[in-house]
Amino acid sequence: MSTQLDIPVIPDDIAKAAVLPTSYKDESYLEAYAWLRANMPFGRADIEGYDPIWLVTKHADIMEVERNADLFHNGDLNNILQNKASDEFQTMLAGGTIRVLDSLTYMDAPEHTAVRGITKDWFMPARIRPYEDAMRGHAQEAVERLLSFDGALDFTREFALHYPLRVIMSLFGVPKEDEPLMLQLTQDFFGTQDPDEQEAAGLAMDPTAAAQQWKTAIDGFHDYFTALSDERRRKPTGDLLSLIANSTLDGEPLAQNIQNGYYVAIAAAGHDTTSASIAGGLLGMMRFPEAWNAVKADDKLIPGLVDESIRYTSPVKHFMRNTTQATEFRGQRLESMERLMLLYGSGNRDEDLFERPDEFDPSRRPNRHIGFGYGPHMCIGQHIAKLEMRILWQEMLPKVASFELTGDPTWLQTNFVGGLKTLPVRYNAA
Template sequence: MMASNPAILPGDVAREIIAPESYAAWDPLLDTFDHLRDTMPVAKVVAEDDVFEPFWLITRYDDVMRISKDNKTFLNNPKPVVFATREATEFARAATGSNMLVDSLVVFDAPIHPKYRKLTQDWFMPRNLKLIEGEIRALADKLVQAMIDAGPDVDFVKHVAAPMPLHVIMQILGIPEEDEPRMLMLTQQMFGGQDADLSGSGMENMTPEQVLELVSGAVKNFEEYFAGIAAERRANPTDDVASVIANATVDGEPLPDRDMAGYYIIMAAAGHDTTSATMSGAMLALARDPEQFARVQADRSLLPGLVEEAIRWTTAVQHFMRTAAQDVEIGGQQIKKGDWLMLNYVAANHDPAQFEQARSFDASRSPNRHMAFGAGAHQCLGLHLARLQIRILFEALLDRIDSVELAGDPVRSSSTFVGGLKTLPLRFASQ
């Protein structure tokens, strides 16, 4: 039955849903999502001061899955595909003519999206990734050894989880190793602009306008860098993904400069931050649960399950937005054409209707149809690469580490979009 009046979130709950610091606290936020799934699974979020456009918050797994798979009814492009204030959206439109500072695969709808996705899709399929598996394994062994040499107390994020996927995606893109620190800094400013530690900018003293300028500056820096890479790969193409993008044509025409830059940026940025967060999440879970660590170490057939559970439990990409292309009913609420919706993957991946004891980390969980990679046409292009890296890393860790425990309090980043641990202090015993 359709509700006659929309369920509108109370102001304090609405503020919690969009506050970056809520995603750093985590457990209280999961409490809120548990309550909302039971009482207001499809709820209108309205800003008291009109600072952002009203949107529908979707928290149940089944509803998030339904919307994700229906790319005709729920579009990516008409409005921002990531939550943004009115000011941020207006800033992006003034700077770029688009709703987003970066136009990439996650922004486009059909018919453009499938044509762009097809350009690099084969590169990220398992059969092709096998060609670089040896290099990824050598990197994992190197980083684990460096962690052991630095131990027994280390920050796992700094020593392993951050550098490994960064190096892998940069090698795939053909980026020189000496430029990796620059890529990490720009990614953190773009995705971590809400977190003062990650943006490295004294952001806590900035106005919202200055934060926008910081993120915009990172995007411009990315664009300038990749314009140089594209020019080089057109002149001297190689077998890396950068060459594929630089020389790609769609409908007989080369990619527009802005779309090409967006393609590079989404791969360079989203290709490592999310995997890093997931690696750290898995390590945190095992550090808290010595019995599960020992179980996985003794039975490596649990590793694929550990990988999937780490992806679900961490949920590095915390939401995406969609825009309704027509009137539709969801969860008893009438969604109007043009309405904005937040698919909250954190809430969906902790829905007890889909995941028994959803807050527990269970490497043997089966089935585990999580939403961390999305679903449908926009399912994450790099999901096979992420799984491969996480599996290889934990193979190396379990071969070399006898035990692990927390050596301090882990700290999550403050971010509504891409989140995860920014520090994970560990104490370990090596073999």
């Protein structure tokens, strides 16, 4: 740990507002982010029950950590911030390791490089372009479903959750009738910090229950995809799941635990983050109607709408990194194995890079958001997410004249991945 006497320790109320999941049930954490950027852009949070952590709040600093992946690892300790009790219980559940999932997010080079290389080319724009027509068909079905609600709906629960799920599962080759199971497992996976999700799962709101729920969701994904990947090895069908199931690493068939890590990461994060960005983008346009009017008038702004939705919403709130050796960062001496919390939502509101950062502006140019991360750990599925969002807005905007809020939106209580939990709206068909 740092031993210098002038460590910038963040005031307790600010630290809790930026770190604890309870602050994310509304948008109060954004005020803490703004305070930190202005007063203590790189400070240490000492919160009872948690390891000491350094909060990285500036866009340039987050990018520096991300690009220096040898100095700042993400797999030595838990790359998702939990309290000590949750980490200890999770380690016990996983047989002595904090790595409960063999996915890219838990890996560092050279393992990360090798495993990412299995699907890297498949996710490139030229390779996913042939799927555009199918995505457009899914988007058209989604818009028809939207218009069937006769003017009012919960945009998150009844619309935004479903289209990205259909896209990802069709790329995977998951049967449509299994999508409700995939959605439930995803909500269990990302809802461990939210009391409503805990109650729905029949669990008490405590660290061990949250860790157990998370492990149970992972096991549910594993059980499902292990059986499906066995089928794809016997009879490949050309989908993404067939690619992973039949891949090799160092000349050997890809281990099932690595396959499962891919399946869980893509099946869960691959649609949940996109759903959050779609709903968050609509909320941004309802708050700033000039944005809606501008995009309605000029569909060339739709790519900008997609990027602004991701920046404004920042569905991935954080990932953790740890130092691999003693170093200096932003004038602070750090010892080996100190923990850093990268606050992407803060970087995406950084006044040094974004004018009027709290406004929603689809015409923002340039928009160098870090909603997909940066460096070697940058989201592998970013091109799919942007393509399916662009297609959805292309299909929706001509058919809907306006949206308006009919109640207060609510957010998932999580400091990891999430967005709007409910978004009650009324719409007028074009």
